Amino acid sequence: MPNIAVPHKTDLARLPTPIYSLARFSRKLGVNIFVKRDDMTGVELSGNKIRKLEYHLADAIKQGKNAVITFGGIQSNHCRATVYAARKLGLMPILIHSGEEPEIAEGNYFLNKLAKAKTFFAPDVDFFNPKSAIKEAEQWAVHKGLKTAVIPLGASDAIGLWGYIGCAQEIMDYTNEKGTVFNKVICAVGSGGTYGGLLAGSKLYGLDSEIIGFNVLGTAEFLKDLVSKQLSDFEEKFSVQVGCKDDINIIDGYVGAGYGETWPELLALIEEVAVEEGIILDPVYTGKAFYALVDQIKKGQFSEGDNVLFLHTGGIFGVFPHREKFIVE
Numbered sequence: 001m002p003n004i005a006v007p008h009k010t011d012l013a014r015l016p017t018p019i020y021s022l023a024r025f026s027r028k029l030g031v032n033i034f035v036k037r038d039d040m041t042g043v044e045l046s047g048n049k050i051r052k053l054e055y056h057l058a059d060a061i062k063q064g065k066n067a068v069i070t071f072g073g074i075q076s077n078h079c080r081a082t083v084y085a086a087r088k089l090g091l092m093p094i095l096i097h098s099g100e101e102p103e104i105a106e107g108n109y110f111l112n113k114l115a116k117a118k119t120f121f122a123p124d125v126d127f128f129n130p131k132s133a134i135k136e137a138e139q140w141a142v143h144k145g146l147k148t149a150v151i152p153l154g155a156s157d158a159i160g161l162w163g164y165i166g167c168a169q170e171i172m173d174y175t176n177e178k179g180t181v182f183n184k185v186i187c188a189v190g191s192g193g194t195y196g197g198l199l200a201g202s203k204l205y206g207l208d209s210e211i212i213g214f215n216v217l218g219t220a221e222f223l224k225d226l227v228s229k230q231l232s233d234f235e236e237k238f239s240v241q242v243g244c245k246d247d248i249n250i251i252d253g254y255v256g257a258g259y260g261e262t263w264p265e266l267l268a269l270i271e272e273v274a275v276e277e278g279i280i281l282d283p284v285y286t287g288k289a290f291y292a293l294v295d296q297i298k299k300g301q302f303s304e305g306d307n308v309l310f311l312h313t314g315g316i317f318g319v320f321p322h323r324e325k326f327i328v329e
């Protein structure tokens with residue numbers, strides 16, 4: 001690791017998260033599949049976002065802020081993690097969701113209401129350019145005498161990348177302790193910070209792994225550009241050359257009909273993983289990434305001796321709004 005001034009972080013996640021073998025799927029597919037349980041970073045703070053929020057919230061507190069504004073879809077895991085992380089630190093959580101307010105509060109949205117997050121709905125908001133929606137939330141906060149910090153989509157930016165640089169270090173520690181070298185690390189790609197952080201971390205720690213992402217929204221091209229921009233910002237902000245933009249490997253083809261949209265074989269695989277491995281994947285992120293991994297293995301894109309590490313990034317509460325689509329007797 002080069003000499004970089006690593007920013008301060010809050011201590012909210014349960015780390016390191018466990019890594020273990022998925023014995024039955026490995027046997028079935030002929031590739032050694034391991035899972036890193038980042039869904040176990042906590043309970044209400046579960047999932048990947050908390051690693052990034054540890055840095056963002058420390059930054060907000062350092063700047064003397066007492067409220068945070070962030071945004072995402074109504075079932076955003078990032079919004080829920082931000083709400084509970086903010087509450088744990090005594091900060092006021094303010095959210096902006098796309099679309100209209102639903103009649104029934106389900107899943108993550110229900111949990112946000114439980115913690116009394118202030119919520120705004122902006123029907124046509126573009127989360128990659130949410131300026132006008134943020135303005136309304138900021139005005140409300142000023143009126144309440146709050147000092148706000150804005151956390152970007154999915155907490156994915158130069159600061160947020162540190163979260164998954166830390167995860168890469170944990171993977172390295174596991175390899176040093178157990179001797180298992182993961183030649184491939186797999187994750188879902190949404191706002192890019194998990195993938196970008198892992199990639200940067202793999203270079204900084206000298207991990208001998210190909211980092212492969214499967215986009216769950218947009219296109220691979222769009223997300224490659226986004227990750228590349230986050231890496232450039234990181235290099236500039238922390239005066240370091242990571243030099244990994246040419247290694248960005250995001251594979252398209254598993255979004256389905258769109259972000260959050262499912263298909264029968266995806267739901268069937270989620271059920272199979274629950275039955276065979278006792279793990280809950282979500283239909284929006286981890287289910288799609290695992291589906292993509294299985295599909296790529298079946299298409300011969302992986303070799304028999306490969307040690308593949310699948311990063312379970314959480315999303316468990318996102319299962320509930322989809323429950324009627326599953327075949328549960």
Ligand SMILES: Cc1ncc(COP(=O)(O)O)c(C=O)c1O
Pocket residue numbers: 047048076077078154156188189190191192193194195282285286313314315316
């Ligand atoms: C459960 C889950 N997995 C994966 C992702 C994707 O991570 P990132 O936004 O860092 O690309 C997200 C968020 O978007 C998520 O909530």
